Amino acid sequence: MARPTPLSGFPEWLPDGRIVEQHVLDTLRRTFELHGFAGIETRAVEPLDQLLRKGETSKEVYVLRRLQEEGEDGGKDSRLGLHFDLTVPFARYVLENAGHLAFPFQRYQIQKVWRGERPQDGRFREFVQADIDVVGAGDLPYHYEVDLPLVMAEALGALRGIGVPEVRILVNNRRVAEGFYRGIGLDDVEAVLRSIDKLDKIGPEKVAALLVAEAGATETQARACLDLAAISGSDATVIDRVRALAASHGVDSELMEQGLSELGQLIEAAAVRAPGVVVADLKIARGLDYYTGSVYETVLVGHEQLGSICSGGRYDTLASDGANTYPGVGLSIGVSRLVSRLISAGLVTATRSVPAAVLVAVANEDTRPASDAVATALRSRGIPVEVAPTAAKFGKQIKHADRRGIPFVWFPGADGPDQVKDIRSGEQVDADAATWAPSDEDRWPRVVPAAG
Amino acid sequence: MARPTPLSGFPEWLPDGRIVEQHVLDTLRRTFELHGFAGIETRAVEPLDQLLRKGETSKEVYVLRRLQEEGEDGGKDSRLGLHFDLTVPFARYVLENAGHLAFPFQRYQIQKVWRGERPQDGRFREFVQADIDVVGAGDLPYHYEVDLPLVMAEALGALRGIGVPEVRILVNNRRVAEGFYRGIGLDDVEAVLRSIDKLDKIGPEKVAALLVAEAGATETQARACLDLAAISGSDATVIDRVRALAASHGVDSELMEQGLSELGQLIEAAAVRAPGVVVADLKIARGLDYYTGSVYETVLVGHEQLGSICSGGRYDTLASDGANTYPGVGLSIGVSRLVSRLISAGLVTATRSVPAAVLVAVANEDTRPASDAVATALRSRGIPVEVAPTAAKFGKQIKHADRRGIPFVWFPGADGPDQVKDIRSGEQVDADAATWAPSDEDRWPRVVPAAG
Secondary structure, eight states: OOOOOOOTTOOOOOHHHHHHHHHHHHHHHHHHHHTTOEEOOOOSEEEHHHHTTSGGGGGGOEEEEETTHHHHTTTGGGGEEEOSSSHHHHHHHHHHHGGGOOSSEEEEEEEEEEOOOOOOTTOOSEEEEEEEEEEOSSOOOTHHHHHHHHHHHHHHHTTGGGTOOOEEEEEEEHHHHHHHHHHTTOOOHHHHHHHHTTHHHHHHHHHHHHHHHHSOOOHHHHHHHHHHHTOEESSTHHHHHHHHHHHHTTOOOHHHHHHHHHHHHHHHHHHHHSTTTEEEETTOOOSOTTEEEEEEEEEETTOGGGOOSEEEEEESSSSBOSSOBOOEEEEEEEHHHHHHHHHHTTOEEESOSSSOSEEEOOSSGGGHHHHHHHHHHHHHTTOOEEEOSSOOOHHHHHHHHHHHTOOEEEEOOSSSOOEEEETTTOOEEEOOTTTOOOOHHHHSOOEEEOOO | OOOOOOOTTOOOOOHHHHHHHHHHHHHHHHHHHHTTOEEOOOOSEEEHHHHTTSGGGGGGOEEEEETTHHHHTTTGGGGEEEOSSSHHHHHHHHHHHGGGOOSSEEEEEEEEEEOOOOOOTTOOSEEEEEEEEEEOSSOOOTHHHHHHHHHHHHHHHTTGGGTOOOEEEEEEEHHHHHHHHHHTTOOOHHHHHHHHTTHHHHHHHHHHHHHHHHSOOOHHHHHHHHHHHTOEESSTHHHHHHHHHHHHTTOOOHHHHHHHHHHHHHHHHHHHHSTTTEEEETTOOOSOTTEEEEEEEEEETTOGGGOOSEEEEEESSSSBOSSOBOOEEEEEEEHHHHHHHHHHTTOEEESOSSSOSEEEOOSSGGGHHHHHHHHHHHHHTTOOEEEOSSOOOHHHHHHHHHHHTOOEEEEOOSSSOOEEEETTTOOEEEOOTTTOOOOHHHHSOOEEEOOO
């Protein structure tokens, strides 16, 4: 085997990078569980026809086939593809298990997803998503559209300590957009949303041209859409500004009014529960056609060019088997994009690259059992420990610890007591494996903001 | 979408099953980290030519292609397959990152793997493996062949509390087998190992026939192989019995002697460090051709028919780029098989199906902010909490908690103090969200042996 090279779009972390990622995942999980979300995992594959229900992303699906399938299975498995998000599989899981779930059902799900996109601009072909959703049976109270983005704000806020920048959650409501577009005479709502969704990438002039070319808009209608998209703010005046704009175009839409009322509630509640975090931004469109109410995007303040790291919205018909419908609302964090940014921008670092706080030295191979016994005693009290790989000179064993960032080296006593050395300070003291412990700070590797 | 049905071979757990699986994974991770193993993850895909190096399993590989690849990429990705274990990807990771790793490198890796086998007999097409391996640069001391199975014994032993049966680790040494086979004149060692590996499935008579038919053995040679495979024991006499058998066939093999010396050391050390756990069993073959020293299988005592739930061995040339070789030793737990068994045999249960210990009731939607404030106060002290989905009658809210196994319902006081009710006992007391806490037992869902 020649030395292999990385596959573009399939990120892997070195052990210290994985410590960062694991810390992020543990922190998210804890917040989700404190809010009562149950963890589930779904299989990585779904029938291809389910995956293709979301037209736009179909091109990104990886299809599976068994290497030898022709001879054995008649190609049955060729109808399976890898999931490209966790929302579609979750909807399927809910339908499949509805009889065993208690509704409203709140779940979090942290798994890899795959998209066969061209790897570029920080886009990955394999990446980790962390999702929360709540679905009801038949209906779902509106307050969850307020609650869920705030849970995500709290989860991401819990990462501030390691140097994750402040987040800003940008919210909009599909009903506002749809009511407004229809009110000014644009009925191909999806085409309008797809064009508006490109605002940050191509700018207002090109979006105006797109609206004319692809959504059948006049110049005036296109201008009205851009005027709506330009409205943003974090207090109730934003609602008034939308109403004023709508009135100036003669829009009279019940749908828009319902959306504005919801959007107003969201901003108001968020201003109380998480001041400064949630901003109404009427340009937020989200490409996906299954959203029916609130939609969300999240940017890191100061890193807006990274795009949204946490997006989602309300959906009403994603999980439906005809007889029963399970409306939901959810958001998804792009964990790999976030972790990749934290590492590549040098924002965070791990205090060491291995779990062990202590390396137990081995004087010679005959006394290895004594070193193993020390390690067992320390581990039994929850202290992570390695035993030296060989009975090399102690200087080499200390170097082994130093290279990994292990702070302590333990020397089992031949005749006298054991000793433990803090190799950072050089301080060496008598120690008993039945009672000694490192400080809480040193016990496990920690993730901290990088210096400078 | 019609109501979907499960895909055979792709297991998914309901929320309470996932609590069991998550508990198993958390427990394994903690043990691995206490022993200094660093966690890594590798991408799910590997180049197909790497996956096919292990001839025997090639038929099980799932190959990926992008749904639209012909038009875009010229089919480049058709050379990627999903990994079917974590050893091959780890070997590739070590070669790719050798310059950034400190050796000996100890890692654990917990991920899903995929095999396109016919789903039957508890075999899955997608399942979770939990692996530990240590690799050296150039060489690797023998003591790791003793250490690693004992780490696995400890990890599995940490699950005894939830009802996982006692484990027995069966060990053998490839050198013993190879030296013996060659010593009696059988040079197609792999063919012999493949036949012996089927002993538990088809019995000694059919294995003897296989040895004759496929390994070119005479009746006498076949009988000698079966006699060797019949030897097992947990003390040094097992070594003597192998020597006696070899002598009776005139075998004089340095390779076998080296293997016996290693096997003897392993049994001796294991008897001290984990009495009763490790048994030498000369029939353990392991189908994979990359093992060169110790090989391991693990059975649950009383559930031997389940087969091995944790297997592995020593390998010398798996990770080699020609210039550098990284010999290793590792074991892999089949987590899905274990968890599936725990759940289907009714051995374990979760104390509830959701994380929340407390449901905060909502008297009416106008007072929801007060209920949210109680939840925030409790969560800030690490207590998992749900807020009632609607301001239904309290009886219905209590039922909501009861259906999920949430033990406490909290009633924010309108004029007087808040109250909290233990819905199991019916006891209801005044409580302050700034100070009240559930017992440690009730705080998080726990996994416990199932009654009966």
